[in-house]
Amino acid sequence: MTFTIKDVAKLANVSIATVSRIINNQTGYSEKTKKKVLEAIEELGYEPNAVARGLINKRTHTIGVLFPKLSSTLVTDLLSGIEKATHDAGSSVIVCHTESNGEKTMKYLQLLNEKRIDGIIFTSAPLLEEYYQYIKKMNVPMVLLSTETYAHPVPYVKVNDRHAAYTATQFLINKGHEKIGMISGNKDDIISGKPRIDGYISALQDHNLPIDEKKIIYNRGFSFYDGMDSLKTLLKQAPDLTAVFAASDELAIGAISSAYQLGIKVPDELSIIGYDNLSIAEMSVPPLTTVAQPLTEMGEMAANMLFEMLNSDKLIESRIMPHKIVERKSVRDKEV
Amino acid sequence: MTFTIKDVAKLANVSIATVSRIINNQTGYSEKTKKKVLEAIEELGYEPNAVARGLINKRTHTIGVLFPKLSSTLVTDLLSGIEKATHDAGSSVIVCHTESNGEKTMKYLQLLNEKRIDGIIFTSAPLLEEYYQYIKKMNVPMVLLSTETYAHPVPYVKVNDRHAAYTATQFLINKGHEKIGMISGNKDDIISGKPRIDGYISALQDHNLPIDEKKIIYNRGFSFYDGMDSLKTLLKQAPDLTAVFAASDELAIGAISSAYQLGIKVPDELSIIGYDNLSIAEMSVPPLTTVAQPLTEMGEMAANMLFEMLNSDKLIESRIMPHKIVERKSVRDKEV
DNA sequence: TTGTATGCGTTATCAG
DNA sequence: CTGATAACGCATACAA
Numbered sequence: 001m002t003f004t005i006k007d008v009a010k011l012a013n014v015s016i017a018t019v020s021r022i023i024n025n026q027t028g029y030s031e032k033t034k035k036k037v038l039e040a041i042e043e044l045g046y047e048p049n050a051v052a053r054g055l056i057n058k059r060t061h062t063i064g065v066l067f068p069k070l071s072s073t074l075v076t077d078l079l080s081g082i083e084k085a086t087h088d089a090g091s092s093v094i095v096c097h098t099e100s101n102g103e104k105t106m107k108y109l110q111l112l113n114e115k116r117i118d119g120i121i122f123t124s125a126p127l128l129e130e131y132y133q134y135i136k137k138m139n140v141p142m143v144l145l146s147t148e149t150y151a152h153p154v155p156y157v158k159v160n161d162r163h164a165a166y167t168a169t170q171f172l173i174n175k176g177h178e179k180i181g182m183i184s185g186n187k188d189d190i191i192s193g194k195p196r197i198d199g200y201i202s203a204l205q206d207h208n209l210p211i212d213e214k215k216i217i218y219n220r221g222f223s224f225y226d227g228m229d230s231l232k233t234l235l236k237q238a239p240d241l242t243a244v245f246a247a248s249d250e251l252a253i254g255a256i257s258s259a260y261q262l263g264i265k266v267p268d269e270l271s272i273i274g275y276d277n278l279s280i281a282e283m284s285v286p287p288l289t290t291v292a293q294p295l296t297e298m299g300e301m302a303a304n305m306l307f308e309m310l311n312s313d314k315l316i317e318s319r320i321m322p323h324k325i326v327e328r329k330s331v332r333d334k335e336v
Numbered sequence: 337m338t339f340t341i342k343d344v345a346k347l348a349n350v351s352i353a354t355v356s357r358i359i360n361n362q363t364g365y366s367e368k369t370k371k372k373v374l375e376a377i378e379e380l381g382y383e384p385n386a387v388a389r390g391l392i393n394k395r396t397h398t399i400g401v402l403f404p405k406l407s408s409t410l411v412t413d414l415l416s417g418i419e420k421a422t423h424d425a426g427s428s429v430i431v432c433h434t435e436s437n438g439e440k441t442m443k444y445l446q447l448l449n450e451k452r453i454d455g456i457i458f459t460s461a462p463l464l465e466e467y468y469q470y471i472k473k474m475n476v477p478m479v480l481l482s483t484e485t486y487a488h489p490v491p492y493v494k495v496n497d498r499h500a501a502y503t504a505t506q507f508l509i510n511k512g513h514e515k516i517g518m519i520s521g522n523k524d525d526i527i528s529g530k531p532r533i534d535g536y537i538s539a540l541q542d543h544n545l546p547i548d549e550k551k552i553i554y555n556r557g558f559s560f561y562d563g564m565d566s567l568k569t570l571l572k573q574a575p576d577l578t579a580v581f582a583a584s585d586e587l588a589i590g591a592i593s594s595a596y597q598l599g600i601k602v603p604d605e606l607s608i609i610g611y612d613n614l615s616i617a618e619m620s621v622p623p624l625t626t627v628a629q630p631l632t633e634m635g636e637m638a639a640n641m642l643f644e645m646l647n648s649d650k651l652i653e654s655r656i657m658p659h660k661i662v663e664r665k666s667v668r669d670k671e672v
Numbered sequence: 673t674t675g676t677a678t679g680c681g682t683t684a685t686c687a688g
Numbered sequence: 689c690t691g692a693t694a695a696c697g698c699a700t701a702c703a704a
Contacts, residue, residue: 002475004681015691020683028689045473050450051390052681056696060387062430062451070416071615073409080406083433092430092447094398097419111428114386115398137381139338224619253619260621279407283560283589285596285621340697351675356699364673388697392680 003044012040023048054116061091063306064112068100068125072250073278074295078123078145081299089307091118100125106134113138119306121145126191127154141309145302146293147191148318155309157302157319159293161192164323165199168245168273168291171325173207176334177243177271180204181215183230183255185222185247192222196247196275214238222247227254232262242334243271249278252288256330271331287328294321339380348376359384390452397427399642400448404436404461408586409614410631414459414481417635425643427454436461442470449474455642457481462527463490477645481638482629483527484654491645493637493655495629497528500659501535504581504609504627507661509543512670513579513607516540517551519566519591521558521583528558532583532611550574558583563590568598578670579607585614588624592666607667623664630657 005023009016014033021028022037029037040046054060065082067075079095086093094117096108109131112120120135123145132152135142144156172180182200186193201211214237219226227246231254235241246252252274259266266272266286274281277292298321309316341359345352350369357364358373365373376382390396401418403411415431422429430453432444445467448456456471459481468488471478480492508516518536522529537547550573555562563582567590571577582588588610595602602608602622610617613628634657645652 005683006681016682017684017691017693018689021690024683030689033689047446047450049391049452049681051387051396051452052696053683054387054696055385055391055681055698056683058696070419071409071412073407073412076407076409076412079431080433083406083431087433087444092432092451094428095415095419095431096428097416097423108423110383114383115428116385116387224615250619257619257621257623279560280616280619283586283593283616283620285593287593341699342697352698353675353677353700354673357674360699366673369673385697388680389699390680391682391697392699394680 003046004049005046007044008037008040008046011044012037058116059118060116062094062115062117063091063119063121063303064094064096064108064115064117065121065123066096066098066105066108066125067123068098070095070097073280074276075124077278077295078299081296081301082121082145082303083299084296085300085303085307089303091307098125102128102130105131109134109138118310119143121302121306123147127152141306141313143302143305143309145298153315155305155316155318157298157305157321159298159321159323161195162199162202164275164291164293165196165245165247166203167199167323167325168275169200169203170207171291172243172245172271172273172331173203173209175243175271175331178209178334179215179238179241179243180209181217181234181238181241181244183217183219183227183234183244183246183251185219185251187218192247200245212238215241219251222251224250224254224257227251228258229254231255231258235262235264241270243273243331246272246274249274249276249281249288249290251275252290252330253280253284256284256286256288267330267332271334273331277326281326282328284330286330289328289331290326291323292326293323297321339382340385341382343380344373344376344382347380348373394452395454396452398430398451398453399427399455399457399639400430400432400444400451400453401457401459402432402434402441402444402461403459404434406431406433409616410612411460413614413631414635417632417637418457418481418639419635420632421636421639421643425639427643434461438464438466441467445470445474454646455479457638457642459483462525463488477642477649479638479641479645481634489651491641491652491654493634493641493657495634495657495659497531498535498538500611500627500629501532501581501583502539503535503659503661504611505536505539506543507625507627508579508581508607508609508667509539509545511579511607511667514545514670515551515574515577515579516545517553517570517574517577517580519553519555519563519570519580519582519587521555521587523554528583536581548574551577555587558587560586560590560593563587564594565590567591567594571598571600577606579609579667582608582610585610585612585617585624585626587611588626588666589616589620592620592622592624603666603668607670609667613662617662618664620666622666625664625667626662627659628662629659633657
């Protein structure tokens with residue numbers, strides 16, 4: 001049995017209006033009736049119906065989060081932060097797994113629209129024009145997480161990929177390395193592919209080190225297996241490398257596995273630095289030195305920004321989150 | 337601007353009742369009016385309000401999923417399966433991160449109740465009496481995932497932990513190992529702690545191998561760091577071990593890291609088998625042999641069971657999912 | 673085949 | 689301080 005405000009009103013001998021006032025702690029009732037009503041609520045175990053509330057308030061206290069993939073700790077860390085901030089703000093999160101599929105994404109957006117969610121966090125994927133237009137029509141705030149768009153004024157939170165890649169490469173250079181390769185993601189990926197390559201190249205240039213196409217491997221994605229394959233071909237093309245910057249931790253760990261198979265000692269013969277600082281980074285052998293994104297904080301930040309927009313509906317600034325090197329054991333000084 | 341059924345009705349020159357009938361493709365209207373209405377819907381870009389529907393139909397097409405932690409690929413794999421099946425069934429999932437905290441869990445349950453979700457999947461944690469009672473009062477179906485309860489008739493989906501642990505241990509035995517240690521989780525954990533220990537012991541007994549308390553390490557949890565520490569003390573207590581069964585992949589990989597630090601070669605000097613088959617298992621060096629749980633399928637199964645209960649509301653049977661050994665490189669024959 | 677009217681559980685606007 | 693009552697957007701019983 002589930003009770004309504006009516007049942008409470010009847011039991012407390014007041015009108016539903018009064019009950020409503022008390023539930024929403026507004027003004028306009030005596031302490032005495034308040035007590036009476038509260039007791040009735042307690043006795044019945046009444047809990048308000050958020051669906052009815054949503055209908056009238058036009059606020060469902062639910063947000064939608066779109067992920068291109070779910071099975072990666074990168075995503076979970078983001079989700080974890082989003083969920084925390086969202087729950088702290090008294091809302092819930094609906095997860096949507098788009099698989100980077102346009103049709104699926106549109107279906108999800110439609111679903112979210114029908115559910116009248118309050119806002120959207122769009123993560124780790126390019127915001128296609130089609131998506132943007134649809135969300136604009138939905139008329140709910142949106143923030144981009146771990147991605148950004150140049151085409152429209154949508155606030156985002158991410159690290160500066162170019163800068164972070166620069167930092168990683170520079171770290172290697174500062175350790176005395178000069179022959180530094182890169183295992184990159186997809187260079188056609190404007191968000192996280194190209195910028196990291198650019199950062200790597202910039203760092204090399206700024207330190208008067210030569211750029212050599214043979215020292216860069218381009219992959220489709222950022223996966224472990226890409227990393228395994230990449231190291232092999234990389235070393236074939238440029239056998240004298242002493243260090244490698246991998247554009248993701250998975251790529252880096254794939255490279256480490258490959259190195260192990262090839263009998264190359266990390267970091268003694270080859271230094272490897274990753275990107276992300278996922279939980280797997282500390283679990284690898286040797287533990288992976290990497291440039292960390294504050295993923296959980298990023299998730300929290302994105303959610304908080306969304307709620308800010310929801311409550312004030314003014315424009316909001318994007319956030320470039322700080323990255324930092326987490327030094328573990330996969331990089332060492334180049335002996336001189 | 338967001339339109340309602342009223343706007344559609346007006347534009348199509350029919351009553352809202354007719355529009356409603358057409359949207360829900362019921363009978364009782366001419367092809368001609370149907371066309372008219374559909375055109376109006378198209379023109380306005382009308383999309384039904386699921387909140388209003390939820391209020392009247394008493395079905396929100398939303399389910400709640402409770403996780404004790406979010407940041408682990410174990411959880412993501414489960415979630416991934418749940419999300420898929422749920423979306424295929426036309427519903428959405430709200431994720432709740434309880435942190436194994438009783439108070440938080442109750443808060444989440446209350447939230448889910450207020451939101452009038454259709455059902456609950458409760459994962460990877462003991463179902464406390466308090467939770468059960470509350471959910472029972474909520475009067476929505478629930479299924480347990482990767483956990484179970486003896487106290488109440490709640491359907492669950494999980495592997496048989498005891499059996500799976502037995503299989504893992506037996507695998508080691510069949511490879512010729514006789515001195516086999518175990519790095520276990522929490523022995524007070526009735527769901528995944530104790531049963532795996534029991535399975536290990538059973539396998540030893542059935543093969544006439546001695547049980548030795550010194551060969552078992554008990555941990556608080558199943559984490560990487562627990563695994564690192566455990567291997568060290570384990571080898572101190574029982575230096576002649578040739579193989580170890582770890583009760584989770586994280587424990588196993590922690591053990592591998594430890595072995596590496598100690599200069600012990602895996603699998604040449606020590607074989608290690610894990611439990612779960614997370615994505616990290618294939619990424620370790622050497623790749624981890626482990627007993628696999630079909631996590632994604634388990635998630636799908638749980639969701640499907642929930643929808644079955646929702647649609648027929650008869651009792652449903654629990655499922656013991658099959659486990660299997662995934663042989664990689666961390667276990668080898670004991671040389672004779 | 674179609675339309676009117678009522679209710680789902682709230683909130684909010686009125687009077688009183 | 690309190691209570692009717694009209695929305696919110698939709699589904700449906702009942703009339704027509």
